[in-house]
Amino acid sequence: MIVLVVWRMLTKLLRRTGRWLLLIPVAVIGTAVFVLNLWTASTVLLALLLAVLLALVLTGRRPANTAGLLPVSMLAAGICGLWTIASLAGKYGQVNVFTNWTAGVQRIAGPGRFTLPTPAGSGAHAFHTAPGGPPAGNFQAVVPRARVPNVVVRGYRVVPGHVLWSGRLLLLGSLLLLAIGLWLAPRAVADLREQYSRVPPRLRRWVREGNWGILLVPVTCFGLTVFGVRPWTIAVIVAAIVISIRWPRLAADLVPLVLVVFAVYGFMLVSRWVPGPRMGGPNLMPVRFGAVDVDSSSSSLLAGIEASMLLAFGAWLFPRTVGAHARRGASGQEAELAGRVQRLTETRDQAADAATAELRRIERDLHDGAQARLVALGMNLRALERMLPGGSPDAQALVAEARETSLRALNDLRHLIRGICPPVLADRGLAHAVQALALDTPLPVDVDVDLPGRLTAPVESACYFAIAEVLANAVKHAGARRVHIRIQHAARVLRIEVTDDGAGGANPAAGTGLRGVEQRLGTFDGIVAVSSPPGGPTIVAMEVPCALSSPKTCSC
Amino acid sequence: MRVVVAEDLFLLRDGLTRLLSAHGFQIAASVDTAPGLLQALLDQRPDVAVVDVRMPPGLADDGLQAALTARQQVPGLPVLLLSQYVEQLYARELLADQAGAVGYLLKDRVFNDDQFVDAIRTVAAGGTVMDSEVVSKLLGHRSHDEPMARLSGREREVLALMAEGRSNTAIAQQLFVTEKAVSKHTTSIFTKLGLAASEDDNRRVLAVLAYLNS
Numbered sequence: 186m187i188v189l190v191v192w193r194m195l196t197k198l199l200r201r202t203g204r205w206l207l208l209i210p211v212a213v214i215g216t217a218v219f220v221l222n223l224w225t226a227s228t229v230l231l232a233l234l235l236a237v238l239l240a241l242v243l244t245g246r247r248p249a250n251t252a253g254l255l256p257v258s259m260l261a262a263g264i265c266g267l268w269t270i271a272s273l274a275g276k277y278g279q280v281n282v283f284t285n286w287t288a289g290v291q292r293i294a295g296p297g298r299f300t301l302p303t304p305a306g307s308g309a310h311a312f313h314t315a316p317g318g319p320p321a322g323n324f325q326a327v328v329p330r331a332r333v334p335n336v337v338v339r340g341y342r343v344v345p346g347h348v349l350w351s352g353r354l355l356l357l358g359s360l361l362l363l364a365i366g367l368w369l370a371p372r373a374v375a376d377l378r379e380q381y382s383r384v385p386p387r388l389r390r391w392v393r394e395g396n397w398g399i400l401l402v403p404v405t406c407f408g409l410t411v412f413g414v415r416p417w418t419i420a421v422i423v424a425a426i427v428i429s430i431r432w433p434r435l436a437a438d439l440v441p442l443v444l445v446v447f448a449v450y451g452f453m454l455v456s457r458w459v460p461g462p463r464m465g466g467p468n469l470m471p472v473r474f475g476a477v478d479v480d481s482s483s484s485s486l487l488a489g490i491e492a493s494m495l496l497a498f499g500a501w502l503f504p505r506t507v508g509a510h511a512r513r514g515a516s517g518q519e520a521e522l523a524g525r526v527q528r529l530t531e532t533r534d535q536a537a538d539a540a541t542a543e544l545r546r547i548e549r550d551l552h553d554g555a556q557a558r559l560v561a562l563g564m565n566l567r568a569l570e571r572m573l574p575g576g577s578p579d580a581q582a583l584v585a586e587a588r589e590t591s592l593r594a595l596n597d598l599r600h601l602i603r604g605i606c607p608p609v610l611a612d613r614g615l616a617h618a619v620q621a622l623a624l625d626t627p628l629p630v631d632v633d634v635d636l637p638g639r640l641t642a643p644v645e646s647a648c649y650f651a652i653a654e655v656l657a658n659a660v661k662h663a664g665a666r667r668v669h670i671r672i673q674h675a676a677r678v679l680r681i682e683v684t685d686d687g688a689g690g691a692n693p694a695a696g697t698g699l700r701g702v703e704q705r706l707g708t709f710d711g712i713v714a715v716s717s718p719p720g721g722p723t724i725v726a727m728e729v730p731c732a733l734s735s736p737k738t739c740s741c
Numbered sequence: 742m743r744v745v746v747a748e749d750l751f752l753l754r755d756g757l758t759r760l761l762s763a764h765g766f767q768i769a770a771s772v773d774t775a776p777g778l779l780q781a782l783l784d785q786r787p788d789v790a791v792v793d794v795r796m797p798p799g800l801a802d803d804g805l806q807a808a809l810t811a812r813q814q815v816p817g818l819p820v821l822l823l824s825q826y827v828e829q830l831y832a833r834e835l836l837a838d839q840a841g842a843v844g845y846l847l848k849d850r851v852f853n854d855d856q857f858v859d860a861i862r863t864v865a866a867g868g869t870v871m872d873s874e875v876v877s878k879l880l881g882h883r884s885h886d887e888p889m890a891r892l893s894g895r896e897r898e899v900l901a902l903m904a905e906g907r908s909n910t911a912i913a914q915q916l917f918v919t920e921k922a923v924s925k926h927t928t929s930i931f932t933k934l935g936l937a938a939s940e941d942d943n944r945r946v947l948a949v950l951a952y953l954n955s
Contacts, residue, residue: 552795556825556848564852565756567853588852596849624878625829625882
């Protein structure tokens with residue numbers, strides 16, 4: 186009962202705020218993951234800051250649309266969780282101990298090879314404080330760090346006992362997060378793409394120019410795992426944030442360089458463990474590199490793989506960032522032209538939007554104004570007709586004529602409105618409007634529509650009139666007996682296919698109809714292809730790149 | 742007879758209520774939004790409702806949707822829809838439940854108040870009234886079909902009037918022929934189209950519309 190009530194409250198809250206609210210538990214889990222990873226509070230703060238920044242950039246300051254980020258954060262949290270577990274795996278019940286009771290730092294035990302006899306922390310304490318050699322037996326690694334003052338223990342290797350079960354919980358949680366994240370991902374990708382079109386142009390330009398530069402901050406954060414949280418590492422990350430915001434292109438150029446530097450450092454670490462004359466000997470301190478603690482030949486192999494991956498990624502990015510910028514820099518005009526194209530595209534979209542909005546406003550004004558008044562006028566004329574004395578046939582005829590005229594005026598208006606903004610299109614969108622069109626056509630027309638949301642008003646209108654034109658051609662010129670219309674939206678492209686079984690032989694260059702269709706769709710970078718061999722069938726295929734909005738957010 | 746009037750524009754709402762009162766209808770409620778209409782239909786259970794298709798809050802087909810919702814909850818609730826335009830798609834949705842007691846007319850039809858009031862009474866009595874524009878489009882859509890091609894010119898005229906929801910008497914008056922002649926035509930039409938003949942006017946109209954809509 187209580188569960189039901191809570192569930193109902195939660196779903197109600199979610200509906201009101203959007204799935205955005207789910208980001209909070211995910212953020213909490215993410216924070217827990219980072220804390221488990223023994224990152225400091227400042228790193229967590231930084232991560233949260235980045236998440237908020239990313240959310241703002243991607244959603245154009247619309248919290249309700251942050252839902253698209255949900256699976257991204259779920260995947261990230263899941264991967265982080267698995268990473269943490271991977272770095273904990275095999276560390277339970279064993280510990281790398283370095284003592285300083287003889288000359289300098291001396292390695293006395295390697296992972297897995299050496300175990301101590303005491304079941305709890307106190308025994309370990311007794312052993313470590315007593316100078317001498319290592320005793321034999323089994324050792325449980327429940328060692329509170331405070332109790333072994335004489336022993337240098339690498340912090341994150343000693344895992345407190347309570348982490349043992351929370352580690353298993355973490356594994357479960359991470360897998361769950363990964364599964365949900367993967368399940369949500371396809372929807373979220375579509376969501377994000379769609380939201381990207383709603384991002385303010387200034388931010389969109391930033392993202393486009395920055396491109397790979399967005400990676401600078403996360404890549405720099407990798408340094409935290411190698412060099413630890415120090416004042417200078419934090420300073421470098423802050424600098425990375427500033428650079429990626431202020432000079433996005435420079436940030437993009439820096440990403441492969443930083444990756445290469447890390448890779449080289451990784452190879453240096455690995456080289457110390459290569460057997461041979463330069464082998465480090467017993468006083469080698471373990472060093473962390475990414476997800477791996479380099480403290481043996483086998484772990485150095487893992488670190489080597491990690492470094493190679495970094496190098497490969499850096500090499501892959503190089504031609505896409507530094508190379509591309511160098512090429513573009515050579516012809517400065519190109520950048521200017523690209524900017525101009527961008528600006529023209531934006532203003533063209535705005536003009537189309539404004540024109541459609543204006544047409545819909547005119548339609549609404551006519552409906553509420555002229556049309557309504559004409560109907561009222563007709564009603565009054567009819568009332569007047571009844572009131573007139575029977576003996577004045579001239580007056581009666583005149584009133585009847587006036588009534589006829591208002592009827593014709595209404596008819597004219599109706600045709601006019603159908604031509605500028607078909608009512609079903611404004612009411613219900615393209616899918617229903619095309620179905621209505623099919624019903625009004627004196628031919629059997631099959632309509633097959635797959636449109637999960639609504640298109641923007643200008644595109645909707647252009648596509649509708651394009652289909653109407655092609656359909657009219659099929660009826661008028663091709664002598665078709667059956668027409669098939671297929672509409673689907675996939676990968677940000679609307680595909681319309683009108684097939685008829687008519688005579689074929691349509692020539693797009695000859696008639697004005699198809700050219701009109703081309704012009705209509707051309708405004709939205711749409712294209713028209715006609716296949717019409719003599720004898721048919723004629724296939725008119727149209728493609729318009731456009732985004733879908735969800736049915737609820739549509740403006741008309 | 743109790744009527745609910747739903748129209749968002751004051752001018753027309755006022756005109757309609759006056760016209761209906763003048764013809765002896767009792768106005769149970771007059772509303773200007775779709776939710777208001779749904780409420781009034783379910784609370785008042787009027788003998789018939791005269792509803793504008795486009796209404797607030799959506800200013801799209803909200804009136805139609807409210808009427809359809811009400812008819813889902815109260816099957817066969819008589820509703821006559823008025824609109825500045827008629828769409829076959831909407832007519833089809835109205836007819837889909839096969840329950841009858843629906844009408845769909847252009848707003849212009851109120852100019853001829855006698856016919857308009859007749860239409861309301863037909864709907865209230867469980868009949869079906871379709872605008873002649875809907876019917877002519879339906880006929881145009883099926884004009885290439887083989888059974889339709891076998892109808893004579895006069896039979897087509899009778900079929901159109903039948904589909905609009907007219908009774909035999911009204912058809913006879915309109916075409917200046919005897920009722921007997923009309924019933925002969927209807928029998929012939931039903932045979933040619935392969936429909937089961939019915940003496941009941943309402944069922945006859947529904948059968949014809951279902952045939953044309955299929």
